[in-house]
Amino acid sequence: MRGLRASANQACSNQARSKPIQTRPAPAAARALLCFAAWLTPACAALAIEARRLDASSPSFPAPADWDAAERHDAFWMYKPRDGVASPLRTQVQVACDDQALFFRVVADGQGSGGVRAPLARRDQIADDQDYVSVFIDTNGDGKSAYFFRVNPSGSLADGTYVAISDNQDFHPDFDASARGAANADGYAVDLRIARSQLRNRGSDGRGWRYLVMRNVPGAERMILASGELKQNATSYLSASQPLDMARCPGAGGEWEAGAHLTARRHEQKTGAVSQSDGVDTQLGGYLKWSDGAHLAVHATYRPDFSQVELDIPQLQSNAQYALFLPEKRDFFLEDTDLLELPTRSQLQGGGGGLAVYTRTITDPRWGARMSYRNQGRDFTALVADDRAGGVVAIPGPFGTAYVAQPASLLLLERASLARGAWRFGQFLSHRDYHGAGRNTVAGADASWQPSAIAKARAMLLFSATTAQPQQGLLRPGERSQGTYAFVDWARLGRDWETSLTLERASEDWRNDTGYMPQSDFAQLTGVVTRRWRFDGPWSSISAFVWTAHSQTVSSGETILTRYAPGVWFSGPYDLQLVAEYHPGERRRVGGYGARLHRMDQWFFQVSSSLSQTVPALSFEILAGDQLDYAADALGRGYQASFSGKIRPLAWLEVQPRVSYWYMNASAHDLHARETSAQLLVNANFEAGSFLRLIAQYSRNRRQEPLLRGPAPDPSGLALPDWLDRRGNLQSLVYSNNAHPRWGFDVGATRSQDYASGDPKRYVLDLFAKVVVRLR
Numbered sequence: 001m002r003g004l005r006a007s008a009n010q011a012c013s014n015q016a017r018s019k020p021i022q023t024r025p026a027p028a029a030a031r032a033l034l035c036f037a038a039w040l041t042p043a044c045a046a047l048a049i050e051a052r053r054l055d056a057s058s059p060s061f062p063a064p065a066d067w068d069a070a071e072r073h074d075a076f077w078m079y080k081p082r083d084g085v086a087s088p089l090r091t092q093v094q095v096a097c098d099d100q101a102l103f104f105r106v107v108a109d110g111q112g113s114g115g116v117r118a119p120l121a122r123r124d125q126i127a128d129d130q131d132y133v134s135v136f137i138d139t140n141g142d143g144k145s146a147y148f149f150r151v152n153p154s155g156s157l158a159d160g161t162y163v164a165i166s167d168n169q170d171f172h173p174d175f176d177a178s179a180r181g182a183a184n185a186d187g188y189a190v191d192l193r194i195a196r197s198q199l200r201n202r203g204s205d206g207r208g209w210r211y212l213v214m215r216n217v218p219g220a221e222r223m224i225l226a227s228g229e230l231k232q233n234a235t236s237y238l239s240a241s242q243p244l245d246m247a248r249c250p251g252a253g254g255e256w257e258a259g260a261h262l263t264a265r266r267h268e269q270k271t272g273a274v275s276q277s278d279g280v281d282t283q284l285g286g287y288l289k290w291s292d293g294a295h296l297a298v299h300a301t302y303r304p305d306f307s308q309v310e311l312d313i314p315q316l317q318s319n320a321q322y323a324l325f326l327p328e329k330r331d332f333f334l335e336d337t338d339l340l341e342l343p344t345r346s347q348l349q350g351g352g353g354g355l356a357v358y359t360r361t362i363t364d365p366r367w368g369a370r371m372s373y374r375n376q377g378r379d380f381t382a383l384v385a386d387d388r389a390g391g392v393v394a395i396p397g398p399f400g401t402a403y404v405a406q407p408a409s410l411l412l413l414e415r416a417s418l419a420r421g422a423w424r425f426g427q428f429l430s431h432r433d434y435h436g437a438g439r440n441t442v443a444g445a446d447a448s449w450q451p452s453a454i455a456k457a458r459a460m461l462l463f464s465a466t467t468a469q470p471q472q473g474l475l476r477p478g479e480r481s482q483g484t485y486a487f488v489d490w491a492r493l494g495r496d497w498e499t500s501l502t503l504e505r506a507s508e509d510w511r512n513d514t515g516y517m518p519q520s521d522f523a524q525l526t527g528v529v530t531r532r533w534r535f536d537g538p539w540s541s542i543s544a545f546v547w548t549a550h551s552q553t554v555s556s557g558e559t560i561l562t563r564y565a566p567g568v569w570f571s572g573p574y575d576l577q578l579v580a581e582y583h584p585g586e587r588r589r590v591g592g593y594g595a596r597l598h599r600m601d602q603w604f605f606q607v608s609s610s611l612s613q614t615v616p617a618l619s620f621e622i623l624a625g626d627q628l629d630y631a632a633d634a635l636g637r638g639y640q641a642s643f644s645g646k647i648r649p650l651a652w653l654e655v656q657p658r659v660s661y662w663y664m665n666a667s668a669h670d671l672h673a674r675e676t677s678a679q680l681l682v683n684a685n686f687e688a689g690s691f692l693r694l695i696a697q698y699s700r701n702r703r704q705e706p707l708l709r710g711p712a713p714d715p716s717g718l719a720l721p722d723w724l725d726r727r728g729n730l731q732s733l734v735y736s737n738n739a740h741p742r743w744g745f746d747v748g749a750t751r752s753q754d755y756a757s758g759d760p761k762r763y764v765l766d767l768f769a770k771v772v773v774r775l776r
Contacts, residue, residue, distance in 0.1 A: 048243035081540030097249035112219025118153035120685040129616030141208035153188035155181040161338040164236035172334040197255035210241040233493040239453035260286040272760030333359040336372040339381040343458040358516035363391035377419030396520040438468025440513040483510030498530040524551035538573035562587040579606040591633035600626035617646035636666025689739035728754035
């Protein structure tokens with residue numbers, strides 16, 4: 001039977017590879033035999049592959065001879081720039097297993113223009129400008145979520161979790177996996193090793209697993225290839241996944257990991273002529289992880305060290321209407337993030353939606369614990385943390401976000417979900433107790449429905465109850481307020497037409513202190529309609545779209561935003577992306593209830609490309625025309641522009657500059673403002689887990705308005721200059737070596753300087769060193 005199935009798979013493989021070529025018909029007997037074999041194999045688009053059981057466990061990778069008897073799958077299809085045709089490049093996949101690990105070997109023949117791009121990259125920094133192979137593993141087999149692992153020809157690794165309903169790849173979680181790769185004259189080959197204990201949520205016999213392998217080929221005409229026939233209008237990669245037979249692979253047993261870290265810090269600060277030094281502060285902490293190897297995982301940490309948090313990319317802040325979103329980068333909060341994913345406005349609707357869970361609101365935890373459970377679509381996770389005082393609490397409103405100081409708190413997050421067929425139902429709870437300053441509780445339910453590979457719908461309803469009320473910049477216990485937040489969206493991605501619609505509504509007293517919900521008292525309807533034309537050749541597609549949105553306050557019915565934005569999008573050679581939008585007559589109210597409703601006309605342009613191995617990424621965008629100053633509620637002319645790039649002079653060296661600039665001139669209000677933010681990131685990557693990183697940042701905010709002129713109202717009697725000028729710069733150097741599985745260390749220094757007109761300069765110097773020991 002196994003040989004017959006292999007013959008059917010080979011027949012399908014030959015069909016995929018030879019689709020564009022006319023061949024002589026096979027003899028009747030051969031056709032009958034293949035039809036019977038194809039009856040046993042459900043469809044050529046769902047070829048099964050069996051993981052070969054190795055005779056002995058290996059701490060590294062199988063020997064070349066171990067792969068000789070493993071099944072081969074090489075029936076790859078093109079996904080981009082044209083779907084539905086056989087791959088012009090040969091790619092072969094094999095799978096094996098032992099008691100401890102699951103192994104993938106991928107041989108990728110052929111290459112794009114300019115050769116194989118195989119730079120040394122830090123973990124999770126494998127981008128589309130590189131050659132790479134992605135392996136998706138759906139251990140539940142229901143097409144709703146998967147682990148993914150991305151390997152480039154140098155053996156650099158990226159990994160994370162993928163959620164199908166949102167089509168989101170989250171690179172933040174890191175799993176116990178290793179990779180190696182090597183380029184050759186014909187292309188390259190990569191090997192991937194994944195600890196079995198990491199792949200939870202599987203059935204009793206391992207027959208329900210599914211997999212998908214995708215290959216990225218950069219060059220003059222970038223290609224993406226897939227092991228299944230994946231359509232460009234599919235809402236999820238997993239719609240083309242294929243069976244992975246794990247019946248010969250034994251279930252992994254339980255696994256535990258413990259670690260301890262010792263961190264030493266020194267902080268020095270100088271403000272004007274006054275200096276302050278805190279001396280050397282040492283902190284000892286640790287963590288313990290345990291997994292049963294199948295469904296359950298537990299993680300506890302005490303005095304977690306977050307000195308490894310990377311610096312955030314600087315954003316223009318002085319003219320932001322709502323709270324800025326900053327991504328989570330701390331290891332403790334990155335496990336099982338897909339279980340905490342709730343519906344939010346997707347990129348189809350312009351992005352920028354709220355998040356029910358935003359762990360950056362947990363500022364400085366003293367201790368934390370979490371657990372998660374996965375079993376055949378029945379998922380559960382809970383997190384509890386003791387958060388020390390620090391940071392701010394965002395107080396949402398319809399026209400902007402206010403802030404108060406964040407007191408210490410005890411936090412609980414919990415979510416459960418159940419998947420059945422095309423449906424997934426979920427429940428969510430968060431509770432934050434501010435130790436005498438009140439509480440904030442959010443609870444609710446959500447559902448998602450994916451009736452086909454090209455359509456999906458989601459809904460969520462949350463309730464909040466709050467007694468921690470803002471008073472004079474602090475949270476104080478007050479009267480109980482209750483609010484609601486509702487979300488519904490629908491999307492259909494046809495071959496030529498794409499349509500999506502989103503409805504959101506938040507009541508006046510809605511508040512979620514553990515989420516990213518910067519707006520309340522609003523109802524918004526957002527819709528996007530896209531017509532796409534696809535072509536053969538370097539210019540692969542042209543899209544025309546219309547993006548519309550209208551929001552108004554729930555309490556008074558006043559318009560907050562009305563936008564109608566037609567645009568076009570071109571995809572061309574060297575991964576060239578050209579986008580142009582026109583926003584005629586946009587209405588926006590920012591000054592509060594009863595304030596003026598401004599009318600704006602704006603143009604938006606964006607261009608990005610991957611030119612070569614040396615210059616793998618360039619991007620420029622500009623929003624020009626009418627500009628709003630939210631602080632002064634004034635309308636003027638100006639623009640907001642940004643540029644970013646990636647330069648790779650050597651395979652192990654990467655330079656990434658980024659610059660943003662905003663300018664506005666409101667002559668009618670005698671108001672002028674400009675802001676600059678810039679960052680230079682230099683990465684030297686030596687081996688897996690070892691790198692040297694240099695970051696230099698600069699910011700400047702200059703502002704001129706009538707209120708700034710004349711004598712200052714403060715008792716010092718200082719006269720402010722016509723221009724209020726705020727400047728800052730920062731330099732950070734970090735060396736990290738975590739290549740060894742048992743230990744690692746990091747050392748770094750950060751120097752910053754900032755000042756504003758009329759204030760003394762402030763200098764800060766931070767030094768740190770950290771040693772980590774791990775036991776498994």
